[in-house]
Amino acid sequence: MTFRAKHLLGIEHLGPDEIVTLLDLADQYVDLNRRDVKHSEVLAGLTQINMFFENSTRTQASFELAGKRLGADVMNMAMQASSVKKGETLIDTALTLNAMHPDLLVVRHPHSGAVNLLAEKVNCAVLNAGDGRHEHPTQALLDALTIRRAKGRLHRLNVAICGDIAHSRVARSNILLLGKMENRIRLIGPTTLMPSQIGEFGVEVFDDMREGLKDVDVVMMLRLQRERMDGGFIPSEREYYHRYGLDPEKLSHAKPDAIVMHPGPMNRGVEIDGTLADDINRSVIQEQVEMGVAVRMAAMELLVSARRTQPEGVMV
Amino acid sequence: MTDILLTNARLIDPQAGTEFEGGLVTSNGKIKEVFTSGGKESDDAFRMRNPAATHVDCGGNYLAPGIVDIGVKVCEPGERHKESFRTAGRAAAAGGVTTIVTRPDTIPSIDTPETLEFAKQRGMDIAPLNIAPMAALTKERAGREMVEMGFLRDAGAVAFTDGDNVVANTKVLIRAMTYAKSLDALVMGHPQEPVLSQGAAVTSGKFASLRGLPAVSPMAERLGLERDLTLVEMTGVRYHADQLSTSLSLPALEKAKANGLDVTAGVSIHHLTLNELDVGDYRTFFKVKPPLRSEDDRLAMVEAVATGLIDVICSMHTPQDEESKRLPFEEAASGAVGLETLLPAALRLFHSGHLSLPALFRAMSYNPAQRLRLPSGRLEKSAPADLVLFDPNAPFVLDRFALHSKSKNTPFDGQRLQGRVLKTFVAGVEVFSK
Numbered sequence: 001m002t003f004r005a006k007h008l009l010g011i012e013h014l015g016p017d018e019i020v021t022l023l024d025l026a027d028q029y030v031d032l033n034r035r036d037v038k039h040s041e042v043l044a045g046l047t048q049i050n051m052f053f054e055n056s057t058r059t060q061a062s063f064e065l066a067g068k069r070l071g072a073d074v075m076n077m078a079m080q081a082s083s084v085k086k087g088e089t090l091i092d093t094a095l096t097l098n099a100m101h102p103d104l105l106v107v108r109h110p111h112s113g114a115v116n117l118l119a120e121k122v123n124c125a126v127l128n129a130g131d132g133r134h135e136h137p138t139q140a141l142l143d144a145l146t147i148r149r150a151k152g153r154l155h156r157l158n159v160a161i162c163g164d165i166a167h168s169r170v171a172r173s174n175i176l177l178l179g180k181m182e183n184r185i186r187l188i189g190p191t192t193l194m195p196s197q198i199g200e201f202g203v204e205v206f207d208d209m210r211e212g213l214k215d216v217d218v219v220m221m222l223r224l225q226r227e228r229m230d231g232g233f234i235p236s237e238r239e240y241y242h243r244y245g246l247d248p249e250k251l252s253h254a255k256p257d258a259i260v261m262h263p264g265p266m267n268r269g270v271e272i273d274g275t276l277a278d279d280i281n282r283s284v285i286q287e288q289v290e291m292g293v294a295v296r297m298a299a300m301e302l303l304v305s306a307r308r309t310q311p312e313g314v315m316v
Numbered sequence: 317m318t319d320i321l322l323t324n325a326r327l328i329d330p331q332a333g334t335e336f337e338g339g340l341v342t343s344n345g346k347i348k349e350v351f352t353s354g355g356k357e358s359d360d361a362f363r364m365r366n367p368a369a370t371h372v373d374c375g376g377n378y379l380a381p382g383i384v385d386i387g388v389k390v391c392e393p394g395e396r397h398k399e400s401f402r403t404a405g406r407a408a409a410a411g412g413v414t415t416i417v418t419r420p421d422t423i424p425s426i427d428t429p430e431t432l433e434f435a436k437q438r439g440m441d442i443a444p445l446n447i448a449p450m451a452a453l454t455k456e457r458a459g460r461e462m463v464e465m466g467f468l469r470d471a472g473a474v475a476f477t478d479g480d481n482v483v484a485n486t487k488v489l490i491r492a493m494t495y496a497k498s499l500d501a502l503v504m505g506h507p508q509e510p511v512l513s514q515g516a517a518v519t520s521g522k523f524a525s526l527r528g529l530p531a532v533s534p535m536a537e538r539l540g541l542e543r544d545l546t547l548v549e550m551t552g553v554r555y556h557a558d559q560l561s562t563s564l565s566l567p568a569l570e571k572a573k574a575n576g577l578d579v580t581a582g583v584s585i586h587h588l589t590l591n592e593l594d595v596g597d598y599r600t601f602f603k604v605k606p607p608l609r610s611e612d613d614r615l616a617m618v619e620a621v622a623t624g625l626i627d628v629i630c631s632m633h634t635p636q637d638e639e640s641k642r643l644p645f646e647e648a649a650s651g652a653v654g655l656e657t658l659l660p661a662a663l664r665l666f667h668s669g670h671l672s673l674p675a676l677f678r679a680m681s682y683n684p685a686q687r688l689r690l691p692s693g694r695l696e697k698s699a700p701a702d703l704v705l706f707d708p709n710a711p712f713v714l715d716r717f718a719l720h721s722k723s724k725n726t727p728f729d730g731q732r733l734q735g736r737v738l739k740t741f742v743a744g745v746e747v748f749s750k
Contacts, residue, residue, distance in 0.1 A: 012526075091642050112528035113598030114644035132646070133528030172528060195525035196533070 003302040007119045007126040010135035011176040019177065022298050023145050023154070029294035030145075033069070042301050043072035046103040051093075052129070053079040053109045058264055058289070059129050059138075063106045066296035072104065090114060091121050098122040104300055107131075112169075125303035127296075133169050139263055140173035142295040144181070146288050147218055150259050155182045160213055160254070162188040163222035163244060163271050166195050166233075170263045171222055175201055188212035189244060192233045209244055213253040221246050221262045221272050237270050247273040251282070259284045319343045320744055321366050323359055325374035325705065329695045330381065330678035339374070341366045342701035345743035350695055374705055377738055380677045381693050382414025382702035383658065384448075384684040386475075386504075386582060387558055388633040389651070390416070392438060393431070394423025399635035399722045404655065405443025406720035409748035411656040412704030412737040413631075415446040415692055417684070420457065421479040427452035427463045429471040436472055444747040446702065448688060450475045453492050453503060459483040462492040469501055474688045477504035477558065480605055482540060484510050486547070493551040502554045502688065507541035507565065508606065517646050518607045523592050529645060534562035534613065537606060541565045545572045548579060556687060557581040559632060561606050563616035570625055580687050582628035583617050585654055585661045590614070590727060600641045600648035601727045604632070618670045621679050627687065629679040631658040635723030653721045657728050663708050663735035673708070701744035710736040 002017040032038055048067040052060050067074040105126045107115045112132030119126040130136040148154040159178050165171045165187050178185050185203040199205050206212030234240045260283045268274040277283050323339035337353040351362050391399040408416050420426035426435055432449055439447035451473035455461045465476060476496060483489040496503050516532030518524045524531035541557060545568055548555045560581050572579045592608045602608060620626040634651025641648050665671040685693030692702045716729040740748035
């Protein structure tokens with residue numbers, strides 16, 4: 001089993017072998033999660049703390065469930081209502097929690113790099129549950145598992161990532177992961193929502209949906225992150241939907257068996273047609289949620305066992 | 317005050333662009349005479365003629381005019397926990413800086429003759445070097461009303477600037493520049509389009525996209541510079557751009573100089589020796605304003621110093637306490653200390669073969685002094701005896717906690733540097749000795 005990482009801060013520092021190891025283990029947890037009794041003792045006696053400095057329902061629930069199914073003691077901290085409001089710095093918060101000897105810290109933060117900073121100050125494994133516009137590694141891993149199960153492989157696929165790339169940590173992690181696994185990546189969206197020099201990431205960039213979706217195997221839609229926009233990236237939501245919203249007509253340019261993905265939560269009628277999102281023949285959006293729990297179980301198990309085997313090792 | 321006789325030195329004359337072996341003697345705080353070894357008079361004869369002077373054998377090390385650093389933030393008044401005149405003075409002396417040209421972006425801003433006099437007096441009382449204060453261009457650096465420029469000039473302000481608070485209201489800026497022109501005062505601008513650069517932590521591009529950090533295009537600097545230069549053309553004011561950092565700005569500067577505008581520009585040592593990738597995994601000590609640029613830009617700036625298009629190298633010394641840097645990158649404060657590392661970092665450019673020592677001291681001593689009409693920066697008879705003696709080859713690893721500044725936010729922590737200051741003299745008095 002190959003897994004060297006000390007923390008899961010991003011896809012950037014994972015090797016392809018580590019990604020495969022994690023997805024293989026997650027496959028086993030998918031089976032466990034489909035049984036009547038969904039319980040393991042892998043993390044029994046260990047403490048997992050979920051620190052969310054940004055609102056989250058889905059990701060936090062997924063991490064909580066993953067920890068509980070592995071037998072960990074899970075605590076959720078709503079950081080917006082806590083001592084952060086009293087002026088405590090991120091590092092002090094981290095040190096305070098560290099003193100309570102957690103084994104796993106799951107952190108979401110509105111600022112890029114904040115989880116890296118926190119990981120430098122604690123003794124336990126840190127999982128990035130999304131930091132600013134930087135990375136959201138477990139989302140990319142669950143997307144990868146969903147693709148691998150639907151398509152039977154995770155290489156040499158044409159994958160289109162569509163929409164608000166600029167504000168999306170999901171897009172960054174997916175670009176890194178799919179690139180490491182040797183897929184062809186296309187980014188489709190209005191130029192105002194493309195990060196600068198994104199073409200240098202080994203991707204093809206399109207501003208036309210029909211052209212960009214031609215013959216792709218996977219269509220990943222992104223949520224239009226209205227809350228991260230400081231004004232004026234698109235003229236209106238209806239024009240955005242007209243030009244970039246995924247509907248059956250635009251999808252018809254992709255391969256006939258192309259799958260449709262979305263990290264949620266969806267803005268129906270803004271970036272995706274509601275009926276299409278519910279079409280069980282094309283949409284794997286519900287599977288993505290299911291894979292999320294399994295991938296997070298696998299990630300936590302691997303981080304804990306890497307620490308057990310190499311407590312003082314030089315790990316990234 | 318005893319006279320000092322310095323012999324066996326390699327002298328750097330930035331004005332003439334030469335290096336030669338010799339020495340000099342000081343008298344009453346000024347350079348009395350410079351001599352060249354192997355000239356018509358021997359070293360011994362020179363010594364015999366100055367029997368009363370304290371003799372310093374420079375051991376073949378380099379002697380240059382002390383550095384005149386434009387744009388030092390001392391943090392007094394208002395934030396003495398970050399830096400005081402005492403600690404800034406020690407850091408400057410240890411770095412071979414003999415004149416600090418202080419910034420007005422303190423709390424409160426230096427925008428009245430009273431605050432300027434306070435800062436200058438405090439500096440002169442406790443810092444063993446020359447203090448040349450700059451004043452704000454507008455009251456409270458708020459960009460609405462010009463300061464009492466006449467009073468401030470009479471109180472000793474060497475230039476007027478709102479620092480990185482760019483005066484966004486062009487009408488206010490035109491009036492301030494027109495008034496400054498009538499006083500023959502120097503206006504220092506921070507070329508930046510203020511709306512574009514708001515909230516930016518790094519330069520836009522591949523690295524910024526990978527790290528997911530709020531970024532600003534280097535074009536924002538060019539936009540700001542082109543606006544300022546247009547207004548300089550309108551008003552005829554003497555203008556200095558505090559820091560240029562991207563090659564995109566250079567054609568506009570070149571054209572303005574060719575058209576005869578009274579314009580000069582500076583660059584910070586950080587933009588000459590570091591690039592955006594040094595930020596690495598969100599290292600906040602590398603967060604400066606404007607943000608670090610690409611390697612191509614860095615090399616273009618070094619080249620612009622070599623050709624003389626860029627006139628001044630400065631440290632942009634900006635102390636920040638640990639708390640303001642131990643934050644997520646976006647939230648962390650900008651700025652780096654630089655008084656003590658300016659010379660060793662600049663020597664990287666000498667060791668890499670990009671700049672000669674006379675060219676470096678032209679940009680660090682002679683040009684800034686000329687621009688501010690200060691008498692220093694020269695190695696000639698009757699110039700102030702502000703001198704730095706240094707060994708350009710001495711290697712060391714920088715430990716930030718060994719710095720004299722109260723704040724330790726240097727991007728060079730743990731890095732190998734080459735070149736140490738051995739002695740610093742201000743007005744003929746030794747203020748630092750290793």
